[in-house]
Amino acid sequence: MSKLSPAKSEEIIKVLKKLGFERIRQSGSHAIFYHTDGRWTTVPIHKGKDVAKGTLHKILKDAGLSYEEFLKLK
Secondary structure, rough: OOOOEEHHHHHHHHHHHOOEEEEEEEEEEEEEEEOOOOOOEEEEHHHHHHHHEHHHHHHHHHOOOOOOHHHHOO
16 A cells, blocks of 8 residues: 555545536635535645645545546546
8 A cells, every 4th residue: 555645625526526526615725525425525735735644545435436537546
């Protein structure tokens, strides 16, 4: 397993869209993405800042995605 490292919110959003997630709303700097099978996740959007490792781990867990799969789709 690769060691988890921070990622840009733009990269995360691109991967989520490839997986079929759709942005359903945004509250401040947090966008909520939903998949038709019921999965959903929240992505913080802060320009120029990386999404923290723990937050990235939670997003990937919510999306049902491993870090290796995320890297391949990136």
